[in-house]
Amino acid sequence: MKINVTINGETRTDDVEPRTLLVHYIREMRGLTGTHIGCDTSQCGACTVLVDGLAVKSCTMFAVQADDATIQTIEGVATDEALHPVQEAFWLEHGLQCGYCTPGMVMTLMQVLERNPNPTEADVRRGIAGNLCRCTGYQNIVASAMRAAETMRGETR
Amino acid sequence: MIPAAFEYHAPKTLRQAVATLRRYDGEARVLAGGMSLVPMMKLRLANLAAVVDLAKIDGLAFIDETANGLAIGPMTTHYAVESSDVVRRVAPILAETAALVGDVQVRNRGTIGGSVAHADPAADLPAALLALEATFIVAGGPRRRTIRADKMFVDAYTSALNEGEIITEVRVPAMESGTGWSYQKLANRASRFAVVGIAALVATDEAGACTRARVAVTGAGPAPVRARATERYLVGKQLTPANIAKAAARATNGIEFLGDVHGSPEYREHLTAELTKRALTEASERIG
Numbered sequence: 001m002k003i004n005v006t007i008n009g010e011t012r013t014d015d016v017e018p019r020t021l022l023v024h025y026i027r028e029m030r031g032l033t034g035t036h037i038g039c040d041t042s043q044c045g046a047c048t049v050l051v052d053g054l055a056v057k058s059c060t061m062f063a064v065q066a067d068d069a070t071i072q073t074i075e076g077v078a079t080d081e082a083l084h085p086v087q088e089a090f091w092l093e094h095g096l097q098c099g100y101c102t103p104g105m106v107m108t109l110m111q112v113l114e115r116n117p118n119p120t121e122a123d124v125r126r127g128i129a130g131n132l133c134r135c136t137g138y139q140n141i142v143a144s145a146m147r148a149a150e151t152m153r154g155e156t157r
Numbered sequence: 158m159i160p161a162a163f164e165y166h167a168p169k170t171l172r173q174a175v176a177t178l179r180r181y182d183g184e185a186r187v188l189a190g191g192m193s194l195v196p197m198m199k200l201r202l203a204n205l206a207a208v209v210d211l212a213k214i215d216g217l218a219f220i221d222e223t224a225n226g227l228a229i230g231p232m233t234t235h236y237a238v239e240s241s242d243v244v245r246r247v248a249p250i251l252a253e254t255a256a257l258v259g260d261v262q263v264r265n266r267g268t269i270g271g272s273v274a275h276a277d278p279a280a281d282l283p284a285a286l287l288a289l290e291a292t293f294i295v296a297g298g299p300r301r302r303t304i305r306a307d308k309m310f311v312d313a314y315t316s317a318l319n320e321g322e323i324i325t326e327v328r329v330p331a332m333e334s335g336t337g338w339s340y341q342k343l344a345n346r347a348s349r350f351a352v353v354g355i356a357a358l359v360a361t362d363e364a365g366a367c368t369r370a371r372v373a374v375t376g377a378g379p380a381p382v383r384a385r386a387t388e389r390y391l392v393g394k395q396l397t398p399a400n401i402a403k404a405a406a407r408a409t410n411g412i413e414f415l416g417d418v419h420g421s422p423e424y425r426e427h428l429t430a431e432l433t434k435r436a437l438t439e440a441s442e443r444i445g
Binding site: 045061 | 158160161162163164165167188191192195196198199200208210212237240259260261262263265266347348350362
């Protein structure tokens with residue numbers, strides 16, 4: 001099936017099988033390997049991308065369902081000049097150890113902070129309930145989210 | 158994990174969707190948000206000749222306030238329900254329950270119609286919809302029909318929908334003013350599904366006697382059910398801790414408890430009574 005998908009501003013038409021998962025389309029056909037496959041059972045969130053502005057697990061969606069959609073992956077988050085505030089905060093707060101879950105964490109937190117710019121730590125933890133970190137580095141991930149929220153509200157430390 | 162090959166259809170109208178389903182004679186399934194169907198296909202628990210995606214049909218995602226309550230389109234996502242001011246005002250238990258489904262990503266795609274039609278025995282929304290006495294408008298059969306919530310959930314993964322039928326609307330009666338509500342669940346830590354979940358609605362008269370109680374249990378048995386014995390016990394009584402405890406103990410009546418890796422039948426039985434007590438307690442505190 002022919003699908004037309006815009007990823008990080010680049011639109012392409014590709015021929016996919018209906019059973020091709022969106023994550024495989026992104027990684028293998030579009031060459032964007034920043035989106036990770038962790039559990040492959042819709043639980044870990046490493047494959048989270050934004051589809052038409054909504055955080056989704058790309059292992060739980062067929063590429064054909066993304067026909068005519070606009071997708072943002074981790075590669076489209078920073079500009080040439082600057083990291084996104086969420087990325088910057090992960091760097092400053094040591095929000096990653098092995099880094100495997102990080103792309104999904106960043107994509108989910110962008111959604112969480114967009115919907116709630118002034119979250120409590122509990123709000124952040126609820127927000128990333130669908131993202132697992134097997135280094136169990138949640139403390140610093142939450143600290144990163146809180147710092148990113150401050151930055152995005154225009155506050156500085 | 159990659160599903161077995163299938164044909165994909167994304168019809169533009171409900172009529173075409175129904176015709177496509179009929180053509181495959183039981184070998185095709187409706188795809189709504191895909192939060193259950195896609196994992197089942199990946200695990201090859203569902204091997205289908207075709208999938209009929211409802212996403213390209215206009216007008217299936219809506220939340221309208223009606224004279225009696227709400228009309229909600231089947232493709233309305235859990236996020237749309239949880240964040241809707243209208244739902245929060247007219248049927249707050251539904252918004253609160255939707256907010257506890259899965260995680261952010263699942264709520265962004267999972268739909269109310271999909272949750273009902275899939276009839277997962279551990280799904281959250283069926284409990285709230287049972288307690289609210291919701292009804293479902295269904296198309297695709299010989300004639301359009303209405304199914305009551307207490308007739309919809311037949312068995313594990315089995316709804317009252319016939320082959321080729323599609324839910325076109327969920328009707329939710331408004332919660333009467335003064336009704337207290339609560340949804341309590343013990344969530345599986347990974348999937349967030351309810352090991353057991355309890356939805357409770359209670360109302361009292363001026364003297365504090367219970368005039369109406371509606372309690373529904375999910376996760377405990379093969380299908381979500383109303384806890385009628387609990388409801389009957391409460392009506393006419395004061396909502397004291399002692400009466401709530403006695404009523405909650407009756408919530409286990411008639412349930413054939415499931416046992417699996419997430420909990421033994423005995424554990425689910427204990428949870429059903431305990432969470433019913435907590436739900437009734439919170440609901441009684443919220444009578445306003």
